[in-house]
Amino acid sequence: MSAIERLTPERAKAATGYFARLARWNVYEILFWLALAGMYFVPNVDLVLMSQIFIWGLFAMSLDILLGYRGIPSLGHAAFFGVGAYVAGYCGKFGWTEPISALVLAMAIAAVVGWLTGKLVQRVTGVGLLMVTLGLNLILYDLVHRSTDVTGGDDGMQGIVIAPVLGLFRFDIFGRTAFWYALIIAFILFVIARAVVKSPFGLALVGARENPRRMIMLGAPVEGDVSRAFALGAALAGAAGALLTQTTQFVSPNTLSFQRSADVLVILIIGGTGRLYGGFIGALVFLILRDWLAAISPVYWYFWIGLLLVVVVSFFRKGLLPSLETLLNRWKPSKADGPTA
Amino acid sequence: GFGASAQETVKIGILQSYSGITSLGGQQTDSTVKLFMQKYGDTAGGKKIELVRRDTTGPNPEVAKRLVQEVVTREKVQVLIGPDYTPNTLAAAPILMEAKVPSFVTGAATTGIVGEKSKYSTRTFFAVPQLCKPLAAYAVKNGWKRVFVAVADFAPGHDCEKYFIEALKDASGTLAGNLRIPVANPEFSGYMQRIRDAKADALFIFMPIGELSIGILRAVNDSGLKASGIKIMGTGDITDETYIDAVGDAALGTITTGIYSTQHDSALNKEFVKDYVALNGAKPRIGWGAIATWDAMRMTYDALNAQAGAKFDPDKFAAFIHGRTFESPRGPITIDKANGDIVQNIYIRRVDKVNGVLQNVEIESFKDVGFK
Amino acid sequence: MATDLATDLAPVLAVSNLSAGYGAAKILHGIDFTVARGEMLVVIGRNGVGKTTLIETICGLTTLQGGTITFNGQRIEKLPPFRRNRLGIGWVPQEREVFASLTVAENLGIVYRGGPWTTEALYGLFPRLAERRRSYARLLSGGEQQMLVIARALATDPTLLLLDEPVEGLAPLIVQEMIAAINRMRRESALTIIMVEQKHDIALANSDRCIVIDHGAVVHAAVSAELLADAALLERLIGVAE
């Protein structure tokens, strides 16, 4: 090795190709989204449940940005969901009934809240971070819950009016509009999130997750990235909240309860972190099973949900999606990790 | 079609909470429905009654609204008992209105949630002012003029606080002080000391059923506040039969207002209680949810019988019910014609031991109290 | 000193047809060797060939996939690690794995179960540790941690000591003193030693025999002094290119 080896063009090409391949859409992804859209045509499917699955999936994906990519566990993620939900609610209540622009506004405000949260917690890690996010979530919940005059408190906000989407599609009681509206918004935001995590910023997030000390020694703005990740995650969570308000035309403190923060964490971990899809898979499995179990065993479904969690962590250590990937990879005869140039 | 009318069915959706802290609500509803159908059969007006049960999981409008949509659009439910809780009721209202599904509010007490929101809905529970106002009058009449008001710090609590203080002033009582107590709160001693410092004649309490209602009565007792001579009173939630045994003797002597007590002295009630206990056992004890469900079932059967032989018509169904007066195990009730809200007797009760069991014994009644 | 390849004494440790790895991954393939009482065997080989895996397999920390390990006549390959240690196998792990949230004194105290190496005796061997006895192990310097790991292994009163790159990060003076100490122990209490070492010159110069590992198998066994003398063979066995 005493003579220095030189870079060959093939090697250089292979390296660029490697990153390109990471960013490329593969067939499973396309199938996944087609399958979601296809649910609409399944006879007697519960469209409302499906739209709520998209919303939870989007919400879980927003947490994935923080937890899966940046390694920040947040126990208070519902706070951002709730901010989005209430912004959309106030819009609908005070005459800004057009849903898409209201959704964008909700995202923007949630992003600001997220960014400020990130600023506040950027030096805190581990358990401290969990407790700070949890505490902030509980404080916000309490505020909204008891400020009956401003928010309607526990009874929920009343008088929310949402105009038809694009002036054409009214939110109907069958949940048809809700289905497509939630799916399309979730998809668009997914595409954006996907691009972000495949971008240099995404790589930096993973780097900081893996080894913040080393990132500092690369001169990376690790703390600034915390606020940016929070802003991004919060914006997406806010979008999910706004979607919920708009599709149900109702908002209550429930949207920012600790229970929701815990549920979204559970959904994400069931699905698998660090892949964006984990949230959607988790939401599908968790909500459908919960709905089904609650229907067949209303009193004891807690038991079965608990058992489900225990089974998932016992047999699919890292969540359902990674296990699925392993399975798919096993089918494919020759799949190397990268070019073997 | 005409020929099919014999086996035509009516689907009744039951949307109650079956899980978690609030699971007792669903359990009571089920027990009552079971009792009712055992007594009156599973057909009404020639139509077979089919039940569709769903778990709202508590005050959770997102889930409740989805379930309402689901049972209305997919299960094609024609009548709905529930959903429970105010936020659930409010979230569901537009759908029930649009789909023309008559519903019964059996577990939400906020004012004004029936009528304006949905002309198809009927309340068989009660409205907050209905409970608060008579108690204020009763307190002042008995010489407890300086009243300290402690409510749970959430919308129903604020509602209750408002109506009670209003009524107290109207009855020329005075407010010795007021407190809003957080809903997630395991510790009352700071509050107890504050109430004690205020030296009031009576303490009015509104707490949701559960660890708060149990906790505050125990705290009132353990801290020595009760022994200091202050009169303890509140809405019936705090001494609800389903939880009163968990409070124990600390509840003795508490004065509450209520719409129903198993001790109510009427033939109809005696029969109801006897049958209920025979079918479902003595525990859990009968609470207000049971009576609200019972009356909802009663009206459903009556309304269906009234349109026997015809196709189910939601408008006629609602029209039949609204404006009706009838005798319930709780006493006479009237459903307001314009609003679908309820007018009923309100009882002042005191917690006593009857045959070794804590009971809400009626000591005075206010007739035909309105819902405003 | 025993210098011939097949010692006539009953071996302290006999490893026979040993295969092991991590989970399903197989790293070691059919390893055979023995060590006699008081002997010092060094294991050399290039990076990543499985030296650490071999040591950890003797400790019971990897997945055993076949073969036997006999220690003082007793089969131990199925015993849990703590039992092996209590039978007299001490271990110095490769990457300074101290108990980070314990103080130096606690690190030594909790593993001591009798024997000559009391905490005070160990402080005599490593005076630097005595100075830092109340410090949490995670705050120690690299070399201090290495001393602590060696001291901790001695505290368990081993008759067989497994050393995985023990002189890494130690100052030359300390290395000399340590090797002297080890030689003294071998002489005085017939301590048996297996040592993995990348710095083959030090290793071969101070040991009796050596085995060379490549791709998880023993590719050469020799008397240390002879191998050290044979530069060409050495170059071929552990030399440069991959």
Added chain:
Amino acid sequence: MSSILTVLFNGVAYGFLLFIMSVGLSVTLGMMNFVNLAQASFSMFGGYVKVTAMQSFGVPFLASLPIVFIVIGALSIVVERLIFRHFYNTDDLTQVLLTIGLVFMSIAIATYAWGGTYQRIDMPSWLTGQRDVLGLTLETYRIFLIAIGAAMAIILVLGLERTQLGAMVRACVDNRRVAGACGLNTELIFALTFAIGGGLAGLGGALSANLLGLDPNFPLRYLVYLLIIVSVGGMGTISGTLIAGLALGIADVMGKYYFPQFGGFVIYVLTVACMLWRPHGLLGRQT
């Protein structure tokens, strides 16, 4: 003046209650680094065991406490052997998911076994009512809580923090592989510590049930409190848990007395402020 002292006393008693409730979690989470949210379920079962022992078997209150400790300690060994030990090497979130699953299951099991409603809890008469102490009228049960909490704190700090056993547990947590190869019987140490943690959690439930109410939802209702106390105190320190319990208990009761309009916030605001100031808790150390 006397009301200030009474409020302070009540705050201290509440602080000890918080300590008693969370010390079990402090042992498993803090010392063993295992995020065992099911400790809250052990507390609940502790409460039920006490109620059952007292009501169905007529066991006196004081005698029921060691029974609870032993029964729940044994139960946690069983759970540890069957389930938890396979999860020592997994990350925190997996442990969270596993144990939250167990919490859900425990809720259903408790509903099945004891019904969905609140339990009646009768305390012996010598523990109810008030007593006059140095001119103050104090609640008897709170005096009892302070006494038993202080005793537990002393025993645990001396027995777990300052001893070889404590150091061994920490060593096993730091590096289980190496601890095993250094002759520590890690399985036994973990199982024992788990039993102690579980037993303490059960005791916490038994001692607090009459104040907090006992029903199947107990674990979910108080989980957040447990987490707050343990993390504000700092992972791995029993004395930290004690200090956090006392600080938050006193602040909570004082806050409710002097600023009732902010009453509910005090505990959360203090938690956030504390964790921002010292992310590893009051007595926790940087790693």
Added chain:
Amino acid sequence: MSDMVLETRDLHMAFGGLVIFNCMNFALRRGERHAIIGPNGAGKTTFVSLVTGLLKPKSGNVFFDGRIVTNDTPQQRVKAGMVRTFQINSLFKALNPLESVVLALLERDGKARLSLRSVSAETKLIDEAMALLTQFDLARDAYGLTEALPYGKQRLLEIVLAVALQPKLLLLDEPAAGLSTQQGHEVFSQLAHLSKDTAILFIEHDMNLVFRYADVVSVFAAGALVMQDTPENVRRSPRVREVYLGN
């Protein structure tokens, strides 16, 4: 501009009661290859941490490139051209070597900002990363799991990540630890090929490497800089023999 790339003046450092050094005055010339040796616990690693900003001195100042950097954050110092490696490997487990090096280059050029463009658009940087890996003989491992790399290769990667930032001053804490004699020499001969603008300060206990590759050797012991001289003189110093080298 001064001739010195790094200088410390009257640096005082202590952990609680434990004084590490009292009055450390140290200077390092541009492009110099400088070794620090000294007994275990003498404060060598601490010194590097002070210089790079992971620790704050109790008093005294650090000058880099003629500027006071005592109060700069570690990031600011990295941006100014001061880069270190760690005594214990500190890598990105989930990233493969190629991704790790690309990440380092992205950070160096400040390109890891929020955007929607894939990493693959940065072809120049990817080429540069691959060239670096090739140079340090890691090209064959570029796509493998970092975790599964043999220790020696991880050590190399650690160095590549630092070199990728094109530092003015490279601080290496025991770069050859865990490597065989052979590999140690390989690492150092690679480092010798770096541009002459890069000064190298390294801590090492392997005297063969120290005496062969250092221009200047500093000896830390007992809270002070005992000696700073050429390798030859240091090797011959009886004082150094006594505290550190032995015979």
